[in-house]
Amino acid sequence: MKNNCTLFLLLNIYTCFFFGIQAQELSLSLKAEKEIPEGVVDSLQLPASYKDFISLKNETDTLHLKLQRMGFIESELLQLKKENDSSYTAAFFLGRKYNNIKVYYSEKDFSKKELQHVASQIDSSYFILPFETIPTALRKLTAYRNAKGNAFARVRLTAFNNTGAGNLSATLLIENGKLRTVDSIVLKGYEKFPKSYLKYYAGVRKGKLFDQKKLLAQNENLNSLGFVSSIKPPEALFREDSTTVYFYLEKEENNLFDGILGFATDEESQKLTFNGYLNLELNNNLNYGEQLLINYKSDGEKQINFKTKLTLPYLFSSPFGLSGELMIFKRDSTFITTEQQLRSTYQLDTRSTLYVGYKGYESSNLLDEVIAGIPIEDFTSRFFIFGGNYKKPQNRKLFPVKTAIYLDMGIGSRKQKSESEDQIGFTSVISNIFNLNYRNSLFVQNSTSALFSDSYLINELFRFGGINSIRGFDENSIDASLFSVLNTEYRYQFNDGVYLHSIIDVGYFENQTISLKEKIYSFGLGLGLNTKAGIFRFNIANGNRQNTPFNLTNTKVHISISSKF
Known part of the structure; x- marks a missing residue:
């Protein structure tokens, strides 16, 4: 033991x-x-x-x-x-500490503009680098060479010399690989993807210099389309005499539907009436990139708004496209206006589109007798229109567009009885998202429209108000010959599916038919949810006019949901 x-x-x-x-x-x-x-x-x-x-x-x-x-x-x-x-x-x-290095280079290898990203002191034959920045500078210069088609190019320093006073000199040596171009493009996963979008929308073309960084950006452009998503980043296969680029894509269901329809019988006419709204978007069902839009809104009493639009992009595999649009607006028993529009579009680059076209209006006075002070008359208008739009996408599911610019100009005339009057119309919508960090961002949008004419009719004026213009007001409740609205939202994103935002909208409008100039504004809060049924948006805002005291009864609730199928 x-x-x-x-x-x-x-x-x-x-x-x-x-x-x-x-x-x-x-x-x-x-x-x-x-x-x-x-x-x-x-x-x-x-x-x-x-x-x-x-x-x-x-x-x-x-x-x-x-x-x-x-x-x-x-x-x-x-x-x-x-x-x-x-x-x-x-x-x-340790020995001596060298603070700077003078690097001799050839202008045929790098421009001064490129060197400004790595050095502050640049001469026609040399530039000076702080010693600590040498590895970072060489990586950036190598990336510039790779972007010029030299996928295997390398940049290094050679021929070091001590120039005294704690400085060195060296020569910039470029080891050029074989110049690479995109010789073939292969789609994996979604072979029926419309190739025109790859060429004109994303900018991927055969014969272009190979640039891996640019390919990643082009892949992000494809992601912003909505009807396609990237499974993984593009890859390249380098053979001795060719370069093949592979895109891995997957088709996404991108048809949108939301709406509520009601039926009722008019007590006076005993006719069946509809109320509610319907919004239907059919996107890329034929694998052509086409879009069919049908939008219907009615409150059952005051107004009916119907819109349908067909867009056919890249006709005959060219950068040209066509779009046609029909809009019908009816305000109770006052007037009805029909708008037809036809556009020919041209894809200028991956983000910009230009167009020219025709826009026509036909409006009818539905009143049985003329009411003093309310200029509503039958008329027809014809306009030659031109403009363009610009969109910069971002990789955010809830907010896929970072910057958007839309400009439209129309020159034409209005025919009323036996008289004709020249007119000019202008519309612009400019928006941008300022991303402060992942969770916090600021959305700013300005919408401006103006009609320049010697005289005005109520049934030709712009109509705005509601969730898509200035919140806190009824849909299309404000008539204006000129208006400008500034929408702002401070957004806080909890995760990829939920965000909360403020509502501060400010507007100014003029109505020349009644000599009215007024400022309006609204304040409120909003909530966005990415649900299985679609993106649900809930806004509550109080709209007020200038010099009018705050009234709680002016509070409006705006609800929308976009369901994909």
């Missing part, structure tokens, strides 16, 4: 001693032929301790490279000395 106790005690002592040795951490200190500046020691970021000698030795070996990158290119590890069981000292020869 005594022997067993002695053996147990010895085993415990051995175990404690073994784990004590194993748990002992090592420390490393530095010394040199001169005092090492405190800033240099901080930049080296030495660990406070090391778990074993191998870790300590590896750190010592990397210190030499760190010192060289800091400008001590003559540095050398002289000795790694063990002071005691837990501490070591690394003795270095």
Whole structure:
């Protein structure tokens, strides 16, 4: 029994001693032929301790490279000395610290504009770099060469010389790989994807210089279409005499539907009436990129708004497209206006589109008798229209468009009875999202429309108000010959599916038929949810007019949901 106790005690002592040795951490200190500046020691970021000698030795070996990158290119590890069981000292020869390097280059390799991204002092034959920035600068210059089709190009420094006063000179050497162009394009996953979008919308074309960074941006452009998504980033297969680019795409269901329809019988006419709204978008069902839009809104009493639009992009695999639009607006028993529009579009680049076309109006007075002070008459208008739009996408599911610009100009005339009057119409919508960080962003949009004419009719004026213009007011409740609305939202995004936002809208409008000029504004809150049924938006806003006291009864609730199928 005594022997067993002695053996147990010895085993415990051995175990404690073994784990004590194993748990002992090592420390490393530095010394040199001169005092090492405190800033240099901080930049080296030495660990406070090391778990074993191998870790300590590896750190010592990397210190030499760190010192060289800091400008001590003559540095050398002289000795790694063990002071005691837990501490070591690394003795270095530092030598002179070189602060800058003068790099000689050829203007045929890099332009001054490119060099401005890596250096501040640039001459026609050389530029000066702080020593610490050399690795970053060489990586950027290499990326510029790769973007010019030299996928395997490398940039390095050679022919170093000591120019005195703590400075060096070197020559920039370009090792050019074989110039690469996109020789073929292969689609994987969605083989029926409309190739015209690849060529004109994304900008991917055969014969263009290969640029991996640009391919990633073009892939993001495709993601912004809505009816297609990228499974993974594009890849390239380099053969001796060709380069093949692979895009991995997947078709997305991008048809949208939302609406509520009601039926009722008019008490006076005993006719069946509809109320509610319907919004239907059919996108890319024929794998052509086409779009069919049908929109219907009715409150059952005051107004009916119907719109249908057909868009056919890239006709005959060209950058030209066509779109046709029909709109019908009826206000109770006052008037009805029909608008027809035909456009020919041209894809200028991956983000911009120009168009020219025709727009016509026909309006009828439904009143049985003329009411004094209400200029509503039958008329027809014809306009030649031209304009364009610009869209910059971003990789955010809830907010896929970062910047959007839409400009429209129309020149024409209005025919009323036997009289004709020249008119000019203008519309612009400009919006941008300022991303402060992932969760916080600021959305700003301005919408402006103006009709320039010697006289005006109520049934030819612009109509605005509601969730898509200034919130806190009834849909299309304000008539204007000129209006400008500024919408702002401060958005807080909880995650990829939920966000909360403020509503601050300010507007100004003129109605020349009644000589009215007025400012309006609204305040409120909104909520957005990305649900399985679609994107649900709930806005509550209070709209007020200038010099009018706040009234809670002016609060409006706007609800919309867009369901994909």
